[in-house]
Amino acid sequence: MTKNAVVPIEIPVPVSQHYSYPPPRGGNTNYPNYKKLLNQIELNGANKLNSWLDCMRASSPTQTRKNSILTSSPVMPLIDETDKWIEEHPSALCKFEDIMAMSKGKKIVMFLDYDGTLSPIVDDPDRAYMSEAMREAVKDVAMHFPTAIVSGRGTDKVLSFVRLKELYYAGSHGMDIVGPTIGPKNMKSKVHNCLFIYFYAKEVLCQPASDFLPIIEEISKTLTEKTKMIPGAKVEDNKFCVSVHYRCVDEKKWGTLAEQVKSVLNEYPKLQLTQGRKVLEIRPTIKWNKGNALEFLLETLGYADSNEVFPVYIGDDRTDEDAFKVLCERQQGIGILVSKVPKETNACFSLREPTEVKELLQKLAQWKPLATNEH
């Protein structure tokens, strides 16, 4: 297909039979405003000594900070910007009990970003594996709560990293949503003795950018060709979007790379550029992002118009902000930003790194059985 033959779509056309967008929204007046939540946290006794120690361990950056509450006088701590940010976006581990209290009587639904959230950031995107312990933690959580992985990666790629068949996956920044495994009967005609595909095959629920598939394939090849002379540059085809990585490119060459990408993109007015962590991302100009994927999945799970749901979204990237924003707008659930440094965010809580995400998931999975009677 040539560039000119591409038919742009203004509004995403979902595959799912049950889908309508935007989902009807019921008024929700029960959402605990974050300032109120902070007050509640203080009153709930989360400032017991152990909690504070946990909090300090979980929230303190590893590098020494001159004005840190760890190093300054206990009488008059000097509060710097980082401390202020942590106060405004407290560690979800420290505030675990309070978060559980907020979710009381509601159904928790988990949304997990992949890179930088479930797996640490590494130089080679093809080797961004998650640990076995993390896999176990995600699996355990998914046994109690509906769980979705929401990633900029292609769905197949992220599925091959996560390898848990019981989850929902929203790859390509939410533009490729698949649900749990189809039963063996349905599968027979769809696979040809390929055990891997058989085991992990998923039902496609929503592909709003399917018309863009040929153009994305085309630009992916062009970008690979155009950037091959730049040492360290890597083009990753994520099915409905493309990533151009510059993590391993000498900073002096970043300008050249950007120029190359820009010149290619100029030929494709129906595609747009966004930025992630040392990555340029090319994607269709449709109004669809991780926030839309979150809403779609809530609707698929029967919570489009419900006050009974408590979505928890954990992510580290700018693209995750779209999902955090949706939660703010819906006044439901919480967003948790994974970051070691203060960042402008729509998330209410923070975690410092994937190991803390794992810890939170483990706590959540263990907490559920104890609280079964209360929730």
Ligand SMILES: O=P(O)(O)OC[C@H]1O[C@H](O[C@H]2O[C@H](CO)[C@@H](O)[C@H](O)[C@H]2O)[C@H](O)[C@@H](O)[C@@H]1O
């Ligand atoms: O939405 P995500 O699951 O966070 O995916 C976003 C991008 O993640 C990957 O790139 C990032 O992680 C790589 C591996 O740690 C790292 O090398 C790269 O610098 C990061 O930007 C993935 O490769 C991209 O395709 C995703 O768009």
